[in-house]
Amino acid sequence: MNENLYAILQSCFPENPDAPCLILPDGSQVSYGSVQRESARYAALLASLGVQPGDRVAVQVKKSPQALFLYLGTLRAGAVYLPMNDAYQRHEIEYFLGDATPRVFVCRPQIRALAEELAAKAGVTHLLELDDDGRGSLAEAASSRPDQFATVARTGEDLAALLYTSGTTGRSKGAMLSHRNLASNAKVLHRYWGFRSGDVLLHMLPIFHVHGLFVATHCSLMNGSPMFFEPKFDVKRALALLPRATVFMGVPTYYVRLLADPDFKRELCSNMRLFISGSAPLLTETFAEFKTRTGYTILERYGMTEGNMFTSNPYDGERRGGTVGFPLPGVSIRIADAENRPAEVGEIGQIQVKGDNIFRGYWRMPEKTREEFTADGFFKTGDMGKRDKEGYISIIGRSKDLIISGGLNVYPKEIEEMIDAMPGVFESAVFGVPHTDFGEAVIAAVVRQKNPNGAAASETDILKTLKGTLANFKVPKRVHFIDELPRNSMGKVQKNVLRNQFA
Ligand code: MCA
Ligand code: AMP
Numbered sequence: 001m002n003e004n005l006y007a008i009l010q011s012c013f014p015e016n017p018d019a020p021c022l023i024l025p026d027g028s029q030v031s032y033g034s035v036q037r038e039s040a041r042y043a044a045l046l047a048s049l050g051v052q053p054g055d056r057v058a059v060q061v062k063k064s065p066q067a068l069f070l071y072l073g074t075l076r077a078g079a080v081y082l083p084m085n086d087a088y089q090r091h092e093i094e095y096f097l098g099d100a101t102p103r104v105f106v107c108r109p110q111i112r113a114l115a116e117e118l119a120a121k122a123g124v125t126h127l128l129e130l131d132d133d134g135r136g137s138l139a140e141a142a143s144s145r146p147d148q149f150a151t152v153a154r155t156g157e158d159l160a161a162l163l164y165t166s167g168t169t170g171r172s173k174g175a176m177l178s179h180r181n182l183a184s185n186a187k188v189l190h191r192y193w194g195f196r197s198g199d200v201l202l203h204m205l206p207i208f209h210v211h212g213l214f215v216a217t218h219c220s221l222m223n224g225s226p227m228f229f230e231p232k233f234d235v236k237r238a239l240a241l242l243p244r245a246t247v248f249m250g251v252p253t254y255y256v257r258l259l260a261d262p263d264f265k266r267e268l269c270s271n272m273r274l275f276i277s278g279s280a281p282l283l284t285e286t287f288a289e290f291k292t293r294t295g296y297t298i299l300e301r302y303g304m305t306e307g308n309m310f311t312s313n314p315y316d317g318e319r320r321g322g323t324v325g326f327p328l329p330g331v332s333i334r335i336a337d338a339e340n341r342p343a344e345v346g347e348i349g350q351i352q353v354k355g356d357n358i359f360r361g362y363w364r365m366p367e368k369t370r371e372e373f374t375a376d377g378f379f380k381t382g383d384m385g386k387r388d389k390e391g392y393i394s395i396i397g398r399s400k401d402l403i404i405s406g407g408l409n410v411y412p413k414e415i416e417e418m419i420d421a422m423p424g425v426f427e428s429a430v431f432g433v434p435h436t437d438f439g440e441a442v443i444a445a446v447v448r449q450k451n452p453n454g455a456a457a458s459e460t461d462i463l464k465t466l467k468g469t470l471a472n473f474k475v476p477k478r479v480h481f482i483d484e485l486p487r488n489s490m491g492k493v494q495k496n497v498l499r500n501q502f503a
Pocket of ligand 1: 164205206211212232233237253254258260278279280283302304305308367405406407408474475
């Protein structure tokens, strides 16, 4: 049997090739038959470029139907899909291309010159363009390819995707996800969340992360049903489309923004079956307010790039705010004490996970991979949690130094290293403070050099330099200058002290 994820998804497509798969913002539709033909063209194009099974295809484009065809075409060609946030800049793109050494890089025309330079440096053989409307050299080349393609046979262990997750060391790690990792999670979620005929997903998430690319898209494709495929999250668009949708998935910021709009009313949701939240903690206030306002109980789930979804509140049973529910079927979760033994009920420990969904390791980092697994094969998430008497799991905090802003992860180390290298700076600490819209906002505390050679460091200069180098969502919303960083007796910076001071 071909364990290629695309083959598995395709086996769930509706018999009628005219059945809609995507409903686009202008109201036009892309049928399932069309998705099959278009993904065949993209797969054929990649194969004609010499892309071999296992080769990486790096992609940094806006969300469009063509971007989805490219993802599916990459799977069909047996290659490994490497999506990048379109906010990433030179510094970030250069690292990903250099580390993953893809054969193909698909970029937006806006960064053509930069992409040429970085692709040449990383030995990328083919550079193609896809613009925000789904046009460009990639789409043109694909259009002349045949619309039939025999999906390349893959085993469950073969890689399907490489997704970079920032590291505590400041160096991003490529999480290697296999066809089995992705297929097993897709099947479980599709069943657990009760996907059924007649469902229509409102898809407003970006498709360069697990949430939008895998969780949302795979559930809908596996269900053979249509999704409103919107370029981004926009409250007014959500209000317009909710009456025609049945399922919505979002990060907590989406729910906060919906609730902040007075036009968001119960009547708009009368067709809805399910609201799902994840990627960051959903505040219990948001959970409660949503219920009062709409009558719906948001289903919160929890996961990570390294294994897609781990836990979910029940579809049929009680969905508890402030918890992420139970381990998904086929996923083992251990709340572990310091010796990796199961902690008692109610005791806080590190969340560890095992299952077919757990990734195959970090790309070209065997050492790092070994460190992140226990001797008995559990993946150490770095999240701290506890389990109550009924088995509901809550996330209490993180042992990793991570900020989640609007559902996007920011690792302080990467930003601290850049600030520390700036003129007039002695040292810095980057941390998150509560933020009504983004959940957490990135803040920097900076200690200036006592006797700088030039001018003293200023907030404007620091922010300007960071904006030119890093994806915008990582740039601190504020920079505070302090005399010294608070440290504990071990010399470790006490970020909790800074968080309290600048909250
Ligand atoms: C944009 N900005 C942000 C963020 N997004 N700042 C902090 N955090 C953010 N997330 C900044 C921009 O740099 C810009 O700053 C200004 O806000 C407006 O930008 P714009 O693009 O207009 O913002 P937006 O369209 O309102 O986007 C915010 C958003 C978006 C809708 C919350 O970030 C989003 O869709 N986030 C979801 C991310 C996601 O899919 N996460 C799942 C990861 P300036 O004005 O200075 O230029 S997968 C995962 O975590 C795991 C596996 C899981 O469990 O799902
Ligand atoms: P990423 O590295 O982008 O895959 O983000 C994964 C991290 O997001 C997890 O390790 C958690 O810290 C966090 N996360 C995901 N879902 C939730 C949730 N429902 N509640 C709290 N944190 C979450």
